[in-house]
Amino acid sequence: MNTNDINSIKTLLSSPKAIVIIPHKNPDGDAIGSTLGLYHYLKQYGHNTTIIAPNDYPDFLKWMPEERSVIKYDTQKEDSDTLIQKADLIFTLDFNALSRIGSMEDSVTNAKAIKIMIDHHQQPDDYATYMYSDVSMSSTCEMVYNFIEMLGDVDKINSAIATCLYTGIMTDTGSFRFPSTTSATHHIIGELIQKGANNSEIHNQIYDTNSYARLQLLGRALSNLKIIPEYRTAYITLTQEELNTFDFKKGDTEGFVNYGLSLEGIIFAAIFIESHQDEIIKISLRSKGDFSVNELSRLHFNGGGHTNAAGGRSELNMKETIEKFISILPNYKQDLNP
Numbered sequence: 001m002n003t004n005d006i007n008s009i010k011t012l013l014s015s016p017k018a019i020v021i022i023p024h025k026n027p028d029g030d031a032i033g034s035t036l037g038l039y040h041y042l043k044q045y046g047h048n049t050t051i052i053a054p055n056d057y058p059d060f061l062k063w064m065p066e067e068r069s070v071i072k073y074d075t076q077k078e079d080s081d082t083l084i085q086k087a088d089l090i091f092t093l094d095f096n097a098l099s100r101i102g103s104m105e106d107s108v109t110n111a112k113a114i115k116i117m118i119d120h121h122q123q124p125d126d127y128a129t130y131m132y133s134d135v136s137m138s139s140t141c142e143m144v145y146n147f148i149e150m151l152g153d154v155d156k157i158n159s160a161i162a163t164c165l166y167t168g169i170m171t172d173t174g175s176f177r178f179p180s181t182t183s184a185t186h187h188i189i190g191e192l193i194q195k196g197a198n199n200s201e202i203h204n205q206i207y208d209t210n211s212y213a214r215l216q217l218l219g220r221a222l223s224n225l226k227i228i229p230e231y232r233t234a235y236i237t238l239t240q241e242e243l244n245t246f247d248f249k250k251g252d253t254e255g256f257v258n259y260g261l262s263l264e265g266i267i268f269a270a271i272f273i274e275s276h277q278d279e280i281i282k283i284s285l286r287s288k289g290d291f292s293v294n295e296l297s298r299l300h301f302n303g304g305g306h307t308n309a310a311g312g313r314s315e316l317n318m319k320e321t322i323e324k325f326i327s328i329l330p331n332y333k334q335d336l337n338p
């Protein structure tokens with residue numbers, strides 16, 4: 001984002017506006033953290049600001065300051081459409097293409113509002129008037145911090161903003177361990193703690209609120225874990241029946257895929273989760289080093305994301321999906337088994 005863009009946005013924000021902020025479908029910690037962080041910032045200027053999420057998100061995110069004000073498009077479509085059509089400005093956060101907001105896509109595409117994208121995913125689409133896209137960033141929350149800084153407002157970061165931004169940086173960096181975590185990330189984290197983010201309490205809220213059923217589901221996932229040593233690959237499957245057995249709730253499988261990647265020698269891990277409701281197998285892919293799961297997912301599973309973390313989907317059944325997955329591994333022999 002250049003100085004001209006920043007100056008134009010400053011001018012736009014200098015008088016009260018109707019603003020809508022949108023995260024991607026199935027929002028994660030970074031999506032909810034960044035939208036709420038920006039919301040608390042814009043509110044200080046007296047803008048009429050609403051966050052509209054395409055759908056609901058896990059309970060472990062439902063404690064952030066003013067999280068309750070978030071509207072869900074799938075259950076409040078009419079109100080949401082009115083807000084979107086009347087908006088002067090729409091911020092789209094933590095996604096790179098309007099297809100990532102599911103059934104909100106048409107409404108947002110047709111909106112007259114000026115659109116501002118803040119995002120760190122690869123290959124962003126060109127739908128926004130102002131684009132702050134940086135794939136080297138650990139998280140959209142880190143970018144919202146930078147955005148506020150570029151606007152000259154670091155001293156407007158209060159404990160609510162700090163709490164939300166800390167949460168998203170923590171979840172998107174796997175608690176500051178992924179390679180996207182830089183000294184700048186840690187510097188910002190230091191500032192956020194200084195401004196009132198309670199790091200230990202935030203960690204507890206996100207990671208230490210397991211239900212017994214979720215741990216049992218994790219046990220099942222780990223029992224289902226398979227290894228393909230010649231491709232340094234591990235994968236997990238969970239069928240709808242298994243999810244039902246362990247009283248599955250949104251977010252329960254978050255992070256499961258990382259167990260595959262924690263195995264010695266494994267550099268590529270996947271989890272395949274059956275969803276009868278969506279009639280798909282939802283896929284999460286993770287890698288270590290240069291092997292791009294973003295590319296693999298774009299090419300074979302109608303998805304995308306980052307080099308080391310991507311998502312996708314399959315319309316085949318579980319057995320066929322796994323067969324397809326195994327059959328494409330030889331295409332990546334160079335990367336996976338050099």
Ligand code: 5GP
Nearest residue numbers: 283284285302303304305306309310311312
């Ligand atoms: P997860 O596996 O946790 O759902 O997603 C991993 C990363 O890939 C996240 O940054 C997420 O936003 C992105 N992602 C997940 N699913 C999709 C998808 O279907 N398309 C694209 N482009 N990105 C996705």
Ligand code: MN
Nearest residue numbers: 030094140172
């Ligand atoms: Mn993110």
